[in-house]
Amino acid sequence: MIIVRNLSKTYPPDHRVLERLSFQADEGELVALLGASGSGKTTLFRCLMLKEKWDDGQYIYDGKDITGIGPWDKFKLRNQWAYLEEKPQFNPKKSALKNVLGALLFKKSVWRFITNSVSQEDHMEAMDYLDRVGLLDKAHEPVEKLSGGEKQRVALCRALIKGARVIYADEPVSGLDPEAASLVLQDLQTICRREKLLVFCSLHQVELAEKFGSRIWGLSGGKFVVDIAGRRLTQREKELIF
Numbered sequence: 001m002i003i004v005r006n007l008s009k010t011y012p013p014d015h016r017v018l019e020r021l022s023f024q025a026d027e028g029e030l031v032a033l034l035g036a037s038g039s040g041k042t043t044l045f046r047c048l049m050l051k052e053k054w055d056d057g058q059y060i061y062d063g064k065d066i067t068g069i070g071p072w073d074k075f076k077l078r079n080q081w082a083y084l085e086e087k088p089q090f091n092p093k094k095s096a097l098k099n100v101l102g103a104l105l106f107k108k109s110v111w112r113f114i115t116n117s118v119s120q121e122d123h124m125e126a127m128d129y130l131d132r133v134g135l136l137d138k139a140h141e142p143v144e145k146l147s148g149g150e151k152q153r154v155a156l157c158r159a160l161i162k163g164a165r166v167i168y169a170d171e172p173v174s175g176l177d178p179e180a181a182s183l184v185l186q187d188l189q190t191i192c193r194r195e196k197l198l199v200f201c202s203l204h205q206v207e208l209a210e211k212f213g214s215r216i217w218g219l220s221g222g223k224f225v226v227d228i229a230g231r232r233l234t235q236r237e238k239e240l241i242f
């Protein structure tokens with residue numbers, strides 16, 4: 001699904017953050033990305049979402065070379081990608097359902113989004129997606145009253161309903177207690193397998209990467225120092241990453 005060859009990224013004037021990264025990642029994979037603070041995890045995600053310019057490298061998505069595509073093609077592709085951040089942005093006073101409906105209407109047409117014209121079918125679809133992430137009973141709660149883990153699941157729901165095929169989850173469980181963190185990652189894992197999505201998830205906690213990643217990457221010094229199928233890391237691997 002994604003093939004990257006020799007991705008390099010430097011921030012001006014000469015801070016080289018990513019150094020000739022190459023990889024292939026496919027649908028159904030949950031790639032847990034580990035790395036110390038400042039190792040370049042967010043930069044990597046931003047590069048893959050084409051929000052940052054690359055110095056160098058080749059980017060193949062779904063068999064097409066998208067390295068130098070123009071703004072319109074980028075816009076179309078970005079609809080297939082979703083970014084889940086540590087603190088998701090919502091309209092806090094609106095219910096979970098209305099926040100999810102917003103993403104659905106925007107997908108269908110910008111005009112419907114602006115006029116907020118919701119059909120019975122849209123309503124059912126949004127409820128169905130909330131059900132998939134276990135939030136049916138919170139559908140009518142204002143988002144500001146939801147817990148951190150529940151907010152993440154609303155964000156995941158918005159990503160799913162807009163039809164995302166690749167999800168970049170940037171430290172989605174920082175700030176959550178261990179139980180809530182596990183629940184969010186479990187949802188991501190289930191949905192990744194069931195809907196055959198490709199999920200990249202940056203994490204600070206090794207145990208969570210070991211438990212939920214089908215693959216684990218360790219980023220250090222701008223390079224992948226670990227790229228393995230999900231399993232317990234050895235002490236040596238941990239030392240390479242941190």
Ligand SMILES: Nc1ncnc2c1ncn2[C@@H]1O[C@H](COP(=O)(O)OP(=O)(O)OP(=O)(O)O)[C@@H](O)[C@H]1O
Binds near residue numbers: 012
């Ligand atoms: N817009 C920018 N301009 C210049 N330098 C930047 C910019 N964004 C990030 N950096 C630098 O690039 C390096 C990597 O940052 P990045 O945010 O990708 O790391 P990270 O692994 O996501 O860190 P954290 O785990 O703390 O979120 C850091 O040294 C950071 O200061």
